[in-house]
Amino acid sequence: MVDLPKPWDAALVRKWLDRRHAAARLDQSAADRRGYDARDDFDKAAAEEWVCRTLRDDDAVSEQAAFAIRLKELIAQDEYSATGLYDDLRFERHVRTYLRKLAKMTKANEGFEKTFRHQ
Template identity: 60%
Template sequence: MNDVAAWDGGLVRTWLDRRLAAARLDQAAADRRGYGAEGDYDAAAAEEWVCRALQVGGHADDAAAFAAHIKTLLGQEEYRATGIHDDRRYDRNVRAHLRKIAKMTKANEGFANTLRYRA
């Protein structure tokens, strides 16, 4: 019996939708906390950007296309967003989120965990 699960594009899209919503809530919470939470705000904004970018183009239905899309995004020089506090920190967070999702994609695990980010 094969214990490796097949790629489920619907599950990946659901995971991205839920992480996008959670990132928005995290940004709002960090914004309410004020100056000391600017790093948290930038990290949540980076996660929102990544989830939104990965939703574009319908690549989630094919694991290879999804991985190629992530690789293309990782190859970008910079990631534009408004309202962030530190561009370098934001770019680092975007790349970290992309690398994390790339690992999840390669292993095809963690997308079923919609309650928490870490698998």
């Protein structure tokens, strides 16, 4: 038996991006309340929030190939602008890491059905 690849579901990807955006905002607030020791967690959540906010309304989400190309463009980008961060370099590293995770999910077309806050 041959397993056919499942079709790209743009609505599911947008829903996943919306849910991850909301979860990242909550994670940022929680890290901010924890203070100085949670700076890395804050920057990590800020990176996830930036990626999800940037991509959730992007037209490239409609097609798997276009979304993969958009992710590669973002990974190749030199700088990512955001305010209120503790460490810009750490933020940029987290953005690229999150973009690579999304690129792997996009290539395999799996993982977007997991919409719980904690993954």
